[in-house]
Each structure stands twice: as structure tokens, then as C-alpha cells.
Amino acid sequence: MSTRVTKKMFTPFEACQATGAVLLVNLYDPQIPTLWLFLEAVEQARLPLLIVGNKLDLVRPETVQKVWEELGQSFPTMSLLTGENVSQVVAEIEKRFPEGSRIIVLGIFNAGKTSLIARLTGKELKIGDLPGTTLEFEEHEWNGRVLIDSVGQVIDVNRPLMVGYDFTGCSTSEEMFEKALRLEAEGILSSLVTxxxxxxxxxxxxxxxxxxxxxxxxxxxxxxxxxxxxxxxxxxxxxxxxxxxxxxxxxxxxxxxxxxxxxxxxxxxxxxxxxxxxxxxxxxxxxxxxxxxxxxxxxxxxxxxxxxxxxxxxxxxxxxxxxxxxxxxxxxxxxxxxxxxxxxxxxxxxxxxxxxxxxxxxxxxxxxxxxxxxxxxxxxxxxx
Ligand SMILES: Nc1nc2c(ncn2[C@@H]2O[C@H](COP(=O)(O)OP(=O)(O)OP(=O)(O)O)[C@@H](O)[C@H]2O)c(=O)[nH]1
Ligand SMILES: [Mg+2]
CATH class of the missing domain: 3.40.50.10490 (Glucose-6-phosphate isomerase like protein; domain 1)
Incomplete structure (x- = not known):
């Protein structure tokens, strides 16, 4: 039984039976720590992965370089708004995921997951800049493959009290207290830069x-x-x-x-x-x-x-x-x-x-x- 659910949904991550994953990175606001959670989920589910950066129109080349460095790898980037590089990315998706694949499109909200699926399938889908426009898995046929739209957050419900904190590795209340206070302080410190x-x-x-x-x-x-x-x-x-x-x-x-x-x-x-x-x-x-x-x-x-x-x-x-x-x-x-x-x-x-x-x-x-x-x-x- 799977333990990962998407926010506000009780659908297990693996319930959609994906055989591959596209992780869409919002280059304008990449939110690297959250991307690591997605990467961890994909790795645990052993899914072949393609990372793609979107919203290239909103950032400078230095920003792309920085995101690549922070994620420890380079990956294709595009703008679904201007169309820049989109056909190369589509070719890459086709190459990486053969016909019959079930490809889950992952990424934080507003990364452009639904926009990508709409672009590929030519369908009119619900797209918007409010966080959480898509609230459930939705399947779309494309080119002999299935694209699965998803919600912009993953939560591992098996981790103890992932309500506010991830208490993984804590067994006593004292350890949890220490971790909670450390996490609070880290949230402040990592905001220094942004x-x-x-x-x-x-x-x-x-x-x-x-x-x-x-x-x-x-x-x-x-x-x-x-x-x-x-x-x-x-x-x-x-x-x-x-x-x-x-x-x-x-x-x-x-x-x-x-x-x-x-x-x-x-x-x-x-x-x-x-x-x-x-x-x-x-x-x-x-x-x-x-x-x-x-x-x-x-x-x-x-x-x-x-x-x-x-x-x-x-x-x-x-x-x-x-x-x-x-x-x-x-x-x-x-x-x-x-x-x-x-x-x-x-x-x-x-x-x-x-x-x-x-x-x-x-x-x-x-x-x-x-x-x-x-x-x-x-x-x-x-x-x-
Ligand atoms: N500037 C710019 N905006 C884009 C681009 N791609 C998508 N958008 C816009 O970004 C917003 C979010 O797009 P969606 O496709 O709804 O994003 P999503 O990842 O499905 O978001 P959720 O369903 O909330 O998780 C919309 O306003 C889109 O028009 C892009 O390449 N550049
Ligand atoms: Mg969406």
C-alpha cells in the first residue's frame, strides 16, 4: 500500500500506475527543497524520469544555471508561453517514454503541468495562476501514451506527523521537540537569501x-x-x-x-x-x-x-x-x-x-x- 498522497487528496501517489515521470520545474520560483521531495518519490517508485524547466521567458540565463547547480544536473528548458524550445522537449518526452507509457507530470503548482498537457493534446484544460488549479489526477491520451496530470504537492503520509513537520528519525518527544525548533529556525535562515x-x-x-x-x-x-x-x-x-x-x-x-x-x-x-x-x-x-x-x-x-x-x-x-x-x-x-x-x-x-x-x-x-x-x-x- 502506497503512502504518498497529493495535498488535499487522499489518492496514493502510485494509484495512477505511472510508468514514467516528467518533473516540471518552475524556473521563475523553483522551490528546490520541495523538488527534492518529488525526486525522492519518483526514485522510490523507480520511475524513469525527465526533468524539464518551464517559464524560460521569465528568467535570465544565470538563473537557469543556478537551478541546474542546485539540483546537481542540467536539463532541457522551455517556455510554454512563447513556445521556445517546446518542440525539442516534446521530442525528448517521446524518446524517453515509448508508446504505451503512462507518464505522470509532476511539479509544484503553477509550474505549468496542465499547460504542458494542453499543449501536447490540443485539449482545452483548466489552467490558472491560483495555487492548486488541478486538484486530482487526470488522464489524457496522447500519441499512444497516457499523460497524467497531478496536484502540485506530495506528502508522505507514512512519515510521522507530516502535518507540519517531518519527524522521520525521531523516537522520543525530546527528539521531536529539538527537530521542530531546528526546522523552524531553518525556515527563517533559508529565507535570508530569497x-x-x-x-x-x-x-x-x-x-x-x-x-x-x-x-x-x-x-x-x-x-x-x-x-x-x-x-x-x-x-x-x-x-x-x-x-x-x-x-x-x-x-x-x-x-x-x-x-x-x-x-x-x-x-x-x-x-x-x-x-x-x-x-x-x-x-x-x-x-x-x-x-x-x-x-x-x-x-x-x-x-x-x-x-x-x-x-x-x-x-x-x-x-x-x-x-x-x-x-x-x-x-x-x-x-x-x-x-x-x-x-x-x-x-x-x-x-x-x-x-x-x-x-x-x-x-x-x-x-x-x-x-x-x-x-x-x-x-x-x-x-x-
Ligand atoms: N510566463 C509563463 N507562464 C506560463 C508558462 N507556462 C504556463 N504559464 C502560466 O502559469 C500558470 C499556471 O499554469 P498551469 O498549467 O495551470 O500550472 P499547473 O502546474 O497545472 O498548476 P496547478 O494545477 O495549480 O498545480 C498559468 O497562468 C499559465 O498560463 C510559461 O512558459 N511562461
Ligand atoms: Mg494544473
Missing amino acids: AKEGFLEALELIHERVQRGGKIVTTGAGASALVAEEIAGQCYETGVPCLCITNNMAQALPVSFAKGTGEEEGGLARFIADQLTDKDVLIGISASGGTGFVYEAVRLAKTKGALTVAITENLDTPLGKNADVVIKSNAKPEGPSSTRIQTAHLAIGHALVCILAARRGVSAEESIRYMLPEKIATKKMGIK
């Missing part, structure tokens, strides 16, 4: 706006709402006007956390944008980059001239595309429930507020003033 450029750019632009009297609005849903709230709280403690608007409704928070209550509500996006002028900054936080009201609020805020900043793990998403500046964490892979991404986003938020404060010369004494009790005489209860 986040730095966007962070520094965002910092300058936010600093300018705050100095000119602008305010910050933060937003996020569920777990990212907590990050948004934390940023707003620390802004308050350092004298930066910051308003936090989320979809969390007090007691509904745990449910919103798990199920994304209200994420599709466009009114929330408009409400957020209503608070913003061209002096202000909107920071949208979303681990997936696909949270409805967050990416829509960013889009609307931009039309009002506000500076928009995204904090996300996934660059190649509606949030990543809508924002002026993206601060990209690199904390994956995660289980279905993310932990490391939020930790990395909190660290990024803390760094942002603290550096802004340092740049403005806010002293500890001034900061403490925001924390002291300020009692206001109030009416006696019952007096109307």
Missing part, C-alpha cells in the same frame, strides 16, 4: 512613505492574520501608524485558521483599499500567495497609488504578481498545515518594524512610553 532583495527594497520605500506621514495597513487571513496583527502591534510600540484588517472574527479564528473563512469576500478587499491613499503602504501576507481578499486588496490598493508589499512563500501567484515588491520566504516543504512559513514571516515582519524604528532613531525610552498604562476616567456602569 527575502533579502525584496526586503531591502520594501524597507526603503516604506520608510520614505512613513516619513512623509503615510500609514501602513497590514492584512492576511488565518495564520497570516496573526502575522499581520503582530506587525501592527509592533508598529504601535514604535510609533508608526498601522492598521490591521483581517478575516478573523474573534471566536471564529481557529476555524478561519483552518478553513479560510471569508477569504473569497471581495467586500473585504474593497474595505481594505478604502483605507488607503497614495501616501500609504499595504502589506499583504499570504503563505500560499493565493488568498482571495488579500491579493485583490493589493490590486485595488495599487490602483489608488498606495505602495503594495507582499510577504509570501510563493512568488508566482496572484499576490506575487499584484504587489509592487515581494518579500519571498523559503521555508517549505511543509505539511498540509504550515508552521515554518508563518515563523519566517513573523521574523521578516519583526525585522521590518525594528529596522524602520532604528532608521527613525526611535529610542527604547520612547518605545516604552507606548507601553505604559494610560487610564482614562470613565463613566460609572449603569449610568445612562
Whole structure:
């Protein structure tokens, strides 16, 4: 019995009885640690493999070289958008997988798996840049072969508690505790590289706006709402006007956390944008980059001239595309429930507020003033 399932699906990886695999790499946001999981799954299933890089139109040659180095091998690259190199890749697929093959097309979401199958078969398929457009295995006949579309994530359900952490190799609670904390820290550290450029750019632009009297609005849903709230709280403690608007409704928070209550509500996006002028900054936080009201609020805020900043793990998403500046964490892979991404986003938020404060010369004494009790005489209860 197989143990690997695709995210949000209970279909075992091997249930599709593939005899070969194409691993599609999104060159624009390669997510190498997650690709290793796919490679491990393919190796364990002993499938002949062809790795192909897609979205060549969005990257420079140096980036391709870097991805090759990180994966320890070179492989063909193409752009399904412009058609560059596609016919060579198709020929390579035909050569590698003989007639009668059942070829599973793997890769993180938005890598272009369905786009490749649509291109080969000439079919009209569901393609889009929201993470998770395809949510189940789908088979398509092509040229005497079967192409199997898949979901952009693999999870080995046999690994202990792959909900948030991979506890493989841990037998005691103490070992699990140590591993959990190490993984959290690693998520922050590996974000150093991916986040730095966007962070520094965002910092300058936010600093300018705050100095000119602008305010910050933060937003996020569920777990990212907590990050948004934390940023707003620390802004308050350092004298930066910051308003936090989320979809969390007090007691509904745990449910919103798990199920994304209200994420599709466009009114929330408009409400957020209503608070913003061209002096202000909107920071949208979303681990997936696909949270409805967050990416829509960013889009609307931009039309009002506000500076928009995204904090996300996934660059190649509606949030990543809508924002002026993206601060990209690199904390994956995660289980279905993310932990490391939020930790990395909190660290990024803390760094942002603290550096802004340092740049403005806010002293500890001034900061403490925001924390002291300020009692206001109030009416006696019952007096109307
Ligand atoms: N710029 C660019 N965009 C591309 C290319 N190939 C696909 N896309 C776009 O990337 C997005 C994702 O494409 P899909 O084919 O739906 O990706 P997928 O891997 O099936 O994604 P999921 O079903 O979510 O796992 C769509 O907006 C495509 O139009 C490419 O070569 N270059
Ligand atoms: Mg798809």
C-alpha cells in the first residue's frame, strides 16, 4: 500500500500506475527543497524520469544555471508561453517514454503541468495562476501514451506527523521537540537569501512613505492574520501608524485558521483599499500567495497609488504578481498545515518594524512610553 498522497487528496501517489515521470520545474520560483521531495518519490517508485524547466521567458540565463547547480544536473528548458524550445522537449518526452507509457507530470503548482498537457493534446484544460488549479489526477491520451496530470504537492503520509513537520528519525518527544525548533529556525535562515532583495527594497520605500506621514495597513487571513496583527502591534510600540484588517472574527479564528473563512469576500478587499491613499503602504501576507481578499486588496490598493508589499512563500501567484515588491520566504516543504512559513514571516515582519524604528532613531525610552498604562476616567456602569 502506497503512502504518498497529493495535498488535499487522499489518492496514493502510485494509484495512477505511472510508468514514467516528467518533473516540471518552475524556473521563475523553483522551490528546490520541495523538488527534492518529488525526486525522492519518483526514485522510490523507480520511475524513469525527465526533468524539464518551464517559464524560460521569465528568467535570465544565470538563473537557469543556478537551478541546474542546485539540483546537481542540467536539463532541457522551455517556455510554454512563447513556445521556445517546446518542440525539442516534446521530442525528448517521446524518446524517453515509448508508446504505451503512462507518464505522470509532476511539479509544484503553477509550474505549468496542465499547460504542458494542453499543449501536447490540443485539449482545452483548466489552467490558472491560483495555487492548486488541478486538484486530482487526470488522464489524457496522447500519441499512444497516457499523460497524467497531478496536484502540485506530495506528502508522505507514512512519515510521522507530516502535518507540519517531518519527524522521520525521531523516537522520543525530546527528539521531536529539538527537530521542530531546528526546522523552524531553518525556515527563517533559508529565507535570508530569497527575502533579502525584496526586503531591502520594501524597507526603503516604506520608510520614505512613513516619513512623509503615510500609514501602513497590514492584512492576511488565518495564520497570516496573526502575522499581520503582530506587525501592527509592533508598529504601535514604535510609533508608526498601522492598521490591521483581517478575516478573523474573534471566536471564529481557529476555524478561519483552518478553513479560510471569508477569504473569497471581495467586500473585504474593497474595505481594505478604502483605507488607503497614495501616501500609504499595504502589506499583504499570504503563505500560499493565493488568498482571495488579500491579493485583490493589493490590486485595488495599487490602483489608488498606495505602495503594495507582499510577504509570501510563493512568488508566482496572484499576490506575487499584484504587489509592487515581494518579500519571498523559503521555508517549505511543509505539511498540509504550515508552521515554518508563518515563523519566517513573523521574523521578516519583526525585522521590518525594528529596522524602520532604528532608521527613525526611535529610542527604547520612547518605545516604552507606548507601553505604559494610560487610564482614562470613565463613566460609572449603569449610568445612562
Ligand atoms: N510566463 C509563463 N507562464 C506560463 C508558462 N507556462 C504556463 N504559464 C502560466 O502559469 C500558470 C499556471 O499554469 P498551469 O498549467 O495551470 O500550472 P499547473 O502546474 O497545472 O498548476 P496547478 O494545477 O495549480 O498545480 C498559468 O497562468 C499559465 O498560463 C510559461 O512558459 N511562461
Ligand atoms: Mg494544473
